[in-house]
Amino acid sequence: MIAVRGGLVRAFGTVLRRPCTHLHWAGAETAAAFQTTMDGAVRAGERAADEVLVQLSAPTTQEPDHAADT
Numbered sequence: 001m002i003a004v005r006g007g008l009v010r011a012f013g014t015v016l017r018r019p020c021t022h023l024h025w026a027g028a029e030t031a032a033a034f035q036t037t038m039d040g041a042v043r044a045g046e047r048a049a050d051e052v053l054v055q056l057s058a059p060t061t062q063e064p065d066h067a068a069d070t
Contacts, residue, residue: 010035017047022055024048 017030026048031040 017044019051019055024051024055 013030013032013035017025017032019025026041026044028034028036028038028041028044030048031037031044032047034040034043
């Protein structure tokens with residue numbers, strides 16, 4: 001367990017929640033509400049799962065591999 005000074009999680013929560021390419025953060029500290037509680041952890045997990053689903057359903061910008069067609 002990490003001890004964090006009061007208000008620090010709330011002040012930097014938006015930064016802690018921000019995905020880093022394909023890495024999505026989830027944990028009580030990244031919750032928008034109820035930080036550092038079990039309820040916050042569950043909400044953060046649901047948020048991160050939703051972010052992943054959105055990212056997976058987004059159209060890709062990669063060009064197709066035409067070498068596989070031959």
